[in-house]
Amino acid sequence: MTAMAWSTYSGADLAGWLVSEKFDGARAQWDGARLVSKSGRVINAPEWFTAGLPALALDGEIYAGPGTLDRVQGLSRRAAASAADWLGVRFCVFDAPGVAGGFAQRLDALGRTAHGLPVHVEIVRHEPCPGRAWLAARFAAVVAAGGEGLVARHPAGEYRAGERSQWVAKIKQHPDSPFLIGHSGEEIAA
Template sequence: MVPAPAVAVLMLASDWPSGEDPAGFLVSEKLDGVRALWDGQTLRFRSGLPIAAPGWFTAALPKAALDGELWLGRGRFDELSGIVRHAEPVDADWRAVRYMVFDLPGRPVPFGQRVQQLQAVVAQAQQPWLQVVAQQQVPNAVALQALLKQTVTDGGEGLVLHRASALWSPGRSTTLLKFKPVADDDARVVAHLPGKGRNAGRLGALLLELPNGQRFALGSGFSDAQRANPPPVGSLVTYRYRDRTPKGLPRFASFLRVREGE
């Protein structure tokens, strides 16, 4: 039996409390791409599985570890997902993919300094498809809300806020936060729960496991086709939700999509 790959060690965002003061944070657009970790030798999905990128793509990457998103542009996630999931990369398709990097994982300096170091690393690589995600300071909560509204109007997904003074740390973080009009998150499928009534004989709900080990049933947001052919056990799915219970479980959660390959 082939052993399962180790999950990539990533820093994961929590939700931004709306109305909070963004002073001390650097703000960037939240890109709707495929998370990709470069360890200096191998490009991996967040699951730890290797990404089948062309040789010219990985050969041009620096020796430094990078964290970022493979990205085609706003509103093109499904197209991108199809490209990066091929076991054999299609060279012509990969020519349109950008690797948008936002951190140097493991560097023992605050995020603000890591951004400066990252800019130097990327500049030295001299590859037009390797780019640093732009960061900016936002003066107050009103300006942050306005920036979110404009970003979404322009076709973006939302914002990411990272405390400039924070050190890198693996796992879910309170210094790395996402700010979106509708909250969403990812969880792993651990079981298919049978349906009842009109859904008898097909999927009723997915039993999902959060990164902290908590589990909950996700039963809404599925098309008839998805209930007949549900996301497989072990896959990573994205769901939307309104808020969380005191125990941290999502309320009013609804299925959004499968993050295939991740």
């Protein structure tokens, strides 16, 4: 299983796109039987972490909160970690690659699987973007709370494994992003 790559936000108007927080964790996919990294390496999560996950393929992040990237990346690479090392780690699911249709249909399928999932598995909440001012305010709120940024997905966007998608844009405040959204709501070229 290969993850879909995201494009960096170009400053385009994303009204109508579905927006969520971008988690600074270790990308992980559930293939229905095992948890794997975006490169396809098996993640040796404890049995309790994967117990109760559906047969449905899931794409998400292993995440333990702001500032824990090194911790979760280390866990995702270890040949064996104690079950206790995984306490406080969540699997934040944002896509269902095996579901036909656009992102909105895949998100609906995720919603139907939400009840019955283990408590540490979270279906990431997406909000429709009404326009640039809302996007700038949402970005500022996430960053102020210690988050990395946002991800915007076009409702009709197809899942294309291993490809950089024009239908998914990451919006973050780091040097690899050509645009930063200032707190005033104006886009600023980096």
